[in-house]
Amino acid sequence: MFRLLVIWFVVSFGFGILLVEPLNEIRLGGYKLGFWFAQQGSIFVFIALIFYFAAAMTRFEREYQEETER
Amino acid sequence: MSLTLLTYLVVGSTFAVYIGIAIATRASSTKDFYVADGGVHPIANGMATAADWMSAASFISMAGLIALSYNGYGGSVFLMGWTGGYVLLALLIAPYLRKYGKYTVPDFIGERYYSDTARVVAVICLVLCSVTYVIGQMKGVGVAFSRFLETDYETGLGIGMFIVFFYAVLGGMKGITYTQIAQYCVLITAYTIPAIFISLQLTGNPLPQLGLGSTLTGTDVYLLDKLDLILLDLGFQEYTTTLRGSTLNMVAFTASLMIGTAGLPHVIIRFFTVPSVAAARRSAGWALVFIAVLYTTAPALAAMARLNIVDTMQQSDGQALFIEDKPGWFENWEQTGLLKVEDLNGDGRIEYTSDPKTNELTKLDNDILVLANPEIANLPNWVIALVAAGGLAAALSTAAGLLLAISSAISHDLLKSTYMPSISDKAELRASRIAMAVAVLGAGYLGLNPPGFAAGTVALAFGLAASSLFPALLMGIFARRVNREGAVAGMLAGISVTLLYVFQHKGIMFIPDTGFLGTMSPNWFFGIEPNAFGVVGALVNFTVAFTVSWLTSPPPSSVDELLDFLHEPCDVAP
Numbered sequence: 050m051f052r053l054l055v056i057w058f059v060v061s062f063g064f065g066i067l068l069v070e071p072l073n074e075i076r077l078g079g080y081k082l083g084f085w086f087a088q089q090g091s092i093f094v095f096i097a098l099i100f101y102f103a104a105a106m107t108r109f110e111r112e113y114q115e116e117t118e119r
Numbered sequence: 120m121s122l123t124l125l126t127y128l129v130v131g132s133t134f135a136v137y138i139g140i141a142i143a144t145r146a147s148s149t150k151d152f153y154v155a156d157g158g159v160h161p162i163a164n165g166m167a168t169a170a171d172w173m174s175a176a177s178f179i180s181m182a183g184l185i186a187l188s189y190n191g192y193g194g195s196v197f198l199m200g201w202t203g204g205y206v207l208l209a210l211l212i213a214p215y216l217r218k219y220g221k222y223t224v225p226d227f228i229g230e231r232y233y234s235d236t237a238r239v240v241a242v243i244c245l246v247l248c249s250v251t252y253v254i255g256q257m258k259g260v261g262v263a264f265s266r267f268l269e270t271d272y273e274t275g276l277g278i279g280m281f282i283v284f285f286y287a288v289l290g291g292m293k294g295i296t297y298t299q300i301a302q303y304c305v306l307i308t309a310y311t312i313p314a315i316f317i318s319l320q321l322t323g324n325p326l327p328q329l330g331l332g333s334t335l336t337g338t339d340v341y342l343l344d345k346l347d348l349i350l351l352d353l354g355f356q357e358y359t360t361t362l363r364g365s366t367l368n369m370v371a372f373t374a375s376l377m378i379g380t381a382g383l384p385h386v387i388i389r390f391f392t393v394p395s396v397a398a399a400r401r402s403a404g405w406a407l408v409f410i411a412v413l414y415t416t417a418p419a420l421a422a423m424a425r426l427n428i429v430d431t432m433q434q435s436d437g438q439a440l441f442i443e444d445k446p447g448w449f450e451n452w453e454q455t456g457l458l459k460v461e462d463l464n465g466d467g468r469i470e471y472t473s474d475p476k477t478n479e480l481t482k483l484d485n486d487i488l489v490l491a492n493p494e495i496a497n498l499p500n501w502v503i504a505l506v507a508a509g510g511l512a513a514a515l516s517t518a519a520g521l522l523l524a525i526s527s528a529i530s531h532d533l534l535k536s537t538y539m540p541s542i543s544d545k546a547e548l549r550a551s552r553i554a555m556a557v558a559v560l561g562a563g564y565l566g567l568n569p570p571g572f573a574a575g576t577v578a579l580a581f582g583l584a585a586s587s588l589f590p591a592l593l594m595g596i597f598a599r600r601v602n603r604e605g606a607v608a609g610m611l612a613g614i615s616v617t618l619l620y621v622f623q624h625k626g627i628m629f630i631p632d633t634g635f636l637g638t639m640s641p642n643w644f645f646g647i648e649p650n651a652f653g654v655v656g657a658l659v660n661f662t663v664a665f666t667v668s669w670l671t672s673p674p675p676s677s678v679d680e681l682l683d684f685l686h687e688p689c690d691v692a693p
Contacts, residue, residue, distance in 0.1 A: 079341030087195035103400035
């Protein structure tokens with residue numbers, strides 16, 4: 050979970066705000082990369098994070114359950 | 120068919136659907152009323168959460184805020200702040216509160232901090248931030264009605280109050296959940312259709328998210344590069360790079376909106392309606408998917424509409440537009456007062472510049488970007504009517520969710536759990552309906568008086584939630600050592616600091632000139648604007664809570680048991 054929060058922080062505060070200037074030197078089509086992270090990319094990453102977390106937790110709980118039942 | 124008639128028709132039929140759903144799914148027990156019987160499918164709950172969450176501010180104002188007030192990049196704080204909060208909610212808050220398994224947020228705070236005082240303080244914080252937020256929605260309803268149905272603002276507000284009251288009171292959580300699903304469908308269609316049309320017109324790409332990064336039709340110039348150039352030309356700053364205040368201010372603003380999102384009670388209680396903890400986690404993901412449809416469209420809409428407006432203002436020879444050549448939508452919106460033109464130098468042209476001395480487009484309201492969009496892009500009348508219905512859906516769904524949070528806090532936490540434990544199920548249900556009625560009337564009153572109040576409320580609500588409820592919940596779930604005294608002191612300190620900071624710069628209750636430190640930015644603490652102050656309030660809350668907890672006795676063993684239970688992996692259905 051801690052790793053997921055690090056990613057959350059890096060894509061939004063990191064890429065979107067703190068590192069926006071160097072990233073803006075890189076282009077993604079018509080987007081400057083930093084601008085893209087701030088207005089589009091970070092949101093897509095957020096969605097992926099939540100679904101990854103939900104799946105990982107379900108897997109963990111299933112394993113835990115199998116272990117305790119044994 | 121005339122536009123007004125068409126609008127009445129579209130808005131009227133959507134309302135008929137909402138009210139029909141509310142009647143068909145009305146609540147019969149307190150469990151129905153508070154958590155829709157705990158049987159809502161995660162995807163359905165995600166959709167309802169999205170409608171609950173996306174308010175009049177998201178629908179009507181956000182694109183304009185990004186494009187005009189925050190000049191593009193600065194507006195990213197809203198996009199990241201209002202979506203990033205869901206990550207916190209899904210990872211840190213929602214699954215644990217779902218596992219706890221009661222109806223309300225103060226329920227949890229009261230039990231975790233083993234104290235009725237903590238519960239009552241939580242109710243006060245909840246009511247404060249929810250009521251301020253409802254007022255913003257009521258204003259949205261009033262504005263939407265007055266513009267599209269040609270009533271005055273007060274009448275619009277009155278009609279809005281009546282409708283919200285009717286279905287929220289009748290249906291409870293169950294009715295609200297299913298109407299919110301219908302409202303999501305209406306508002307997302309209304310938002311995306313104009314955006315798709317505009318993206319097609321400008322870039323030939325039907326997806327606004329891709330269109331924003333594409334070249335303009337028939338040229339090899341990228342849309343954003345063109346926009347940057349034109350704005351620089353007119354004396355504005357670059358669209359894609361201009362900061363809002365300072366980097367620190369942007370970080371603080373984004374963080375405040377994120378933790379405010381994760382602490383808003385009407386969003387949290389939505390996760391009590393799903394059948395299991397695993398469903399709560401998935402449901403947060405779905406909610407964000409449905410929200411992201413609008414939130415990734417908004418920045419595209421913002422940039423494209425801004426470009427359209429700037430283009431309209433300039434003739435092909437690079438000169439400003441002649442007043443007599445102005446398009447029809449200009450006049451329509453001048454009548455509403457959202458758009459104003461003054462020919463200052465009397466040359467018969469409208470100059471649009473960043474300098475207030477020469478700028479002749481003297482008023483360009485943020486809301487106009489979404490509301491006038493279909494007209495600017497020459498879309499058919501039914502699209503305009505749909506936008507009206509969408510704005511109302513956004514405002515009503517949020518208002519209903521907030522009212523439910525308020526009424527359940529009062530009837531369940533204040534009456535049932537604290538002052539009248541012997542109250543019967545039926546009386547409790549009646550009490551929550553009465554509480555809701557009082558909240559509707561109160562919010563309606565504050566939507567009118569004081570006049571400047573409604574405009575500032577949404578940002579204030581986030582600041583209050585961020586500084587009071589979010590820290591109390593987070594520490595309640597993860598910090599075993601934080602005790603009753605710490606939590607109460609923390610919540611009170613956080614919320615007072617935030618309220619004080621906002622009022623001292625923006626006026627008490629937003630009445631101008633009652634602010635005692637002035638609105639001027641040199642007086643801002645580290646250059647952080649009042650709207651972004653929630654995160655500082657939250658830090659104060661954490662600090663006070665930890666300090667006080669360490670100085671007083673540790674919590675009883677029942678808290679350890681509660682936390683063990685919350686953190687124990689739960690059973691998965693085979």
